[in-house]
Amino acid sequence: MNFDKYYLLDTNIILQDAKNIFNLSDDNKNLLILPETVLDELDSKKSGFEEINFQAREFARTLENAKVQKSENIDGYKIISLQVEDLSTASIVIISKDTYNINTKNTSLSIINDRKILEIASFAKEYFKKDIVFLSLDIMARIRAISLDIKADSLRGSRHEEFSYEFIKNIEINFSDLEHLESQDIRNFDKNYEIYNYSYCFKIKESDQVVLAYIENEKIRVLNETEVRNQIITPLNKEQLFFCNAILNQFYNVIVVEAKAGSGKTLLALSGALKLIKRKDLQKVIYIRNSIESLDKGEDVGYLPGLEEKFAIYNHPLMDSLDYIIRTEHKKNRSGRKDEFSELEDKEVLQRVELLRQNYSIETMWVGEMRGRTLSNSFVIVDEAQNMSNKTMQMVLSRIDNTCKVVVLGSNKQIDNFYVNKYTNSLTTLLKSTQKETDLVNIFAIRLKKVLRGPITEWAELIFTKKN
Numbered sequence: 001m002n003f004d005k006y007y008l009l010d011t012n013i014i015l016q017d018a019k020n021i022f023n024l025s026d027d028n029k030n031l032l033i034l035p036e037t038v039l040d041e042l043d044s045k046k047s048g049f050e051e052i053n054f055q056a057r058e059f060a061r062t063l064e065n066a067k068v069q070k071s072e073n074i075d076g077y078k079i080i081s082l083q084v085e086d087l088s089t090a091s092i093v094i095i096s097k098d099t100y101n102i103n104t105k106n107t108s109l110s111i112i113n114d115r116k117i118l119e120i121a122s123f124a125k126e127y128f129k130k131d132i133v134f135l136s137l138d139i140m141a142r143i144r145a146i147s148l149d150i151k152a153d154s155l156r157g158s159r160h161e162e163f164s165y166e167f168i169k170n171i172e173i174n175f176s177d178l179e180h181l182e183s184q185d186i187r188n189f190d191k192n193y194e195i196y197n198y199s200y201c202f203k204i205k206e207s208d209q210v211v212l213a214y215i216e217n218e219k220i221r222v223l224n225e226t227e228v229r230n231q232i233i234t235p236l237n238k239e240q241l242f243f244c245n246a247i248l249n250q251f252y253n254v255i256v257v258e259a260k261a262g263s264g265k266t267l268l269a270l271s272g273a274l275k276l277i278k279r280k281d282l283q284k285v286i287y288i289r290n291s292i293e294s295l296d297k298g299e300d301v302g303y304l305p306g307l308e309e310k311f312a313i314y315n316h317p318l319m320d321s322l323d324y325i326i327r328t329e330h331k332k333n334r335s336g337r338k339d340e341f342s343e344l345e346d347k348e349v350l351q352r353v354e355l356l357r358q359n360y361s362i363e364t365m366w367v368g369e370m371r372g373r374t375l376s377n378s379f380v381i382v383d384e385a386q387n388m389s390n391k392t393m394q395m396v397l398s399r400i401d402n403t404c405k406v407v408v409l410g411s412n413k414q415i416d417n418f419y420v421n422k423y424t425n426s427l428t429t430l431l432k433s434t435q436k437e438t439d440l441v442n443i444f445a446i447r448l449k450k451v452l453r454g455p456i457t458e459w460a461e462l463i464f465t466k467k468n
Helices: 011-016 020-025 036-044 051-064 109-128 139-147 175-180 225-229 238-248 265-278 307-334 346-359 390-397 426-435 455-465
Strands: 006-009 031-035 067-074 077-085 089-097 132-135 151-153 168-173 199-204 210-216 219-222 254-259 284-289 362-365 378-383 405-410 443-448
Touching (some): 006 011, 011 020, 011 051, 020 089, 036 051, 036 109, 051 390, 139 151, 168 175, 225 238, 238 254, 254 265, 284 307
Parallel strands (some): 031 089, 254 405, 284 362
16 A cells, blocks of 8 residues: 555654544555654553653553554564554554664663664665655754654644734724724724734824723723733733733633743733632632653752652742732832831741632642542633643643633743644644634633843843744
């Protein structure tokens, strides 16, 4: 049987999502090639409670239904052809070898495995007499493949799916239009309106005046800046105003934010959540952050003793934000008094943070403990979404019922998960979903581009991302 394309898969393609074999097969139009080393690596990942362990087990369950079509031996290579059927059909060829032509002396296991995989790729290219495309999320492995004259790519077509939607648009209007702007159809002012144009800056012609508005059921709603600013943490620019307005607006139940480091996304989400609970719209705050370790091994979660300590480090952004909220509220309460510049002692801040968590029912949750849970009447903050795969985000969001509001936060410039990239992570998937209409949720999305943490953060963002 001839196939349109011949893909040889690296282990990380399957650990990213076991269902990738069916996506890449494209209803049996393409052939998938698996070196035995990939199977060995998947087998070693089956035990555990992280998502990659689940994906390894899911792939094993898929193989249980495979039917052997053919088996042959050629020059020390064994080729087994399988057909797998699940949601669709996939043809898979597993290739193994008795002895590999590689030098293992003073070489790490991961590099040895990469070389074994690419040796199989070189054989497959000759065996099938076709161009083999090596698919991997590992750039170093792809470079090694290219050096061996093997085509290499990340996930199919991903490089051509850059996201560039305008969540905020700038439109000029006449002064006479201002009086009747509220509740007007947005297409009366913007013929090129798209469903992901959630926010508008209406600039009055021949004037410096700008009116901020958001779109609700394709109708213009003028943003009430006074009401939005009336919270502990005051939004400082138009992007933050739009974000805070979406939090406080009962119309939206899903908010997706892609933001630079230091843009205030977590802080503003918490501030808005406290206001919603204070006015009794919701009952509690749940903060969820994926347990992805830093790339620096000295900071790995595995080096810390005990479960509580291991996951406490992932709540640092929450605790830092609560600390800042306590200190900001203290300064506001002391404003105008003789001792208005007095600072709280750290011990008192910790006590007030704990009291705040109790009074507003602020909980933290690890994604690994969410299966089987149902979250109700909650303001749910899903932080660091760029480090979550689609499968993890699906699991998280499927735990949330219709009495909740969920805010998903992330930055595609801060990806620490080896098994996702900026094209395949859940943050990008949610951002891209805004181009399609849905009656199931009322979604709002925005990018926070301004760094407000301070000049050092802004400088770091500038010099280290200027080529991106």
